[in-house]
Amino acid sequence: MDRIQAEQRVNELNELLRGYGHAYYVLDKPAVPDSVYDQLLNELIELETLYPDLIFPDSPTQRVGGTPITNFDKVTHTLPMLSLSNVFNEEDIREFDKRVRNGAGDNIEYVCELKIDGLAVSLIYENGQFVRGATRGDGRVGEDITVNLRTVRTIPLKLRKSVSLEVRGEVFMPKRSFHNLNAERGGRGEELFANPRNAAAGSLRQLDPKITASRNLDVFIYGIGGDAESHGLSEHEETLQFIEALGFKTNNERQVCKSVEEVLAYIEKWTEQRSNLSYEIDGIVIKVNRYLQQQELGFTAKSPKWATAYKFPAEEVMTTVRDIELSV
Numbered sequence: 001m002d003r004i005q006a007e008q009r010v011n012e013l014n015e016l017l018r019g020y021g022h023a024y025y026v027l028d029k030p031a032v033p034d035s036v037y038d039q040l041l042n043e044l045i046e047l048e049t050l051y052p053d054l055i056f057p058d059s060p061t062q063r064v065g066g067t068p069i070t071n072f073d074k075v076t077h078t079l080p081m082l083s084l085s086n087v088f089n090e091e092d093i094r095e096f097d098k099r100v101r102n103g104a105g106d107n108i109e110y111v112c113e114l115k116i117d118g119l120a121v122s123l124i125y126e127n128g129q130f131v132r133g134a135t136r137g138d139g140r141v142g143e144d145i146t147v148n149l150r151t152v153r154t155i156p157l158k159l160r161k162s163v164s165l166e167v168r169g170e171v172f173m174p175k176r177s178f179h180n181l182n183a184e185r186g187g188r189g190e191e192l193f194a195n196p197r198n199a200a201a202g203s204l205r206q207l208d209p210k211i212t213a214s215r216n217l218d219v220f221i222y223g224i225g226g227d228a229e230s231h232g233l234s235e236h237e238e239t240l241q242f243i244e245a246l247g248f249k250t251n252n253e254r255q256v257c258k259s260v261e262e263v264l265a266y267i268e269k270w271t272e273q274r275s276n277l278s279y280e281i282d283g284i285v286i287k288v289n290r291y292l293q294q295q296e297l298g299f300t301a302k303s304p305k306w307a308t309a310y311k312f313p314a315e316e317v318m319t320t321v322r323d324i325e326l327s328v
């Protein structure tokens, strides 16, 4: 195979492996057996070894960086990453609904989303390429953790369209990975992580991407940073579908609610169901769906007036015998 043929084949393999990776990790629906994926990946590794100038940044072989970094640079978010106000009971929720209707009229739709108990991140893409990832930090200034976020298999290195945009989401560690990690750490006499959120934060703060890559982190993208209108989008649910079509992983348990009664029913459902989820959630996010109505409502100093988070009551911590065994 000459260099021209090698370049064609490398581009073909990158496209194939990106599609198979998306099906496997993002859609959880493998398109080919693992053996086929591995065979194609080995073929790509061979060609990249023969022709190093054919190693592209969005190649699946480039997810786990080489040398550990020494520190994380500070980055200033182009748009602030705001926080959500909190509500704790039905009365608060009805109060929020009343304020929304006073400010934006009675024809209100909400989108309810599971509030993932992880770490908020900002992901920036230029012409479809993942170029920078950062922690939320204080909402204005975060830390550049691009090399670590590249190891999260559900974060695409290249989008389906060559658009430039910023998305925001929550990186988390699935419950099973958390328990396995703590069992390993317990076995090695190392300190245990208190919960999956701390484990995810600790994994993203690693200076060696190889360690981050071993922690099986995942992500749910929940929004676009910046004016979604510039993409011709008029409501939050539409934006999530746009994000999904680009190749991002979003949380499918979200629901459009046409009344506060439907919001309360959704909260009731997930208060009971959350223990069956493969990841931890600490509440339910309620957002006004239409952007025009969001604009009518505006912001307080640090939070949108068109969104709030219902927080589950703190669970009494059940320290099981197993936890005690592992912690000694």
Ligand SMILES: CC(C)(CNC(=O)c1ccc(Oc2ccccc2)cc1)c1ccc2c(N)nc(N)nc2n1
Residues within 6 Å of the ligand: 079, 080, 081, 082, 083, 084, 113, 114, 115, 116, 120, 170, 222, 223, 285, 299, 304, 307
């Ligand atoms: C709604 C928002 C606060 C994001 N939105 C923003 O951060 C934001 C930021 C500037 C905006 O516009 C401005 C532009 C310039 C100046 C000020 C605001 C608008 C929204 C938020 C926060 C946390 C969330 C979470 N944990 N889970 C889900 N599912 N959704 C969440 N949504």
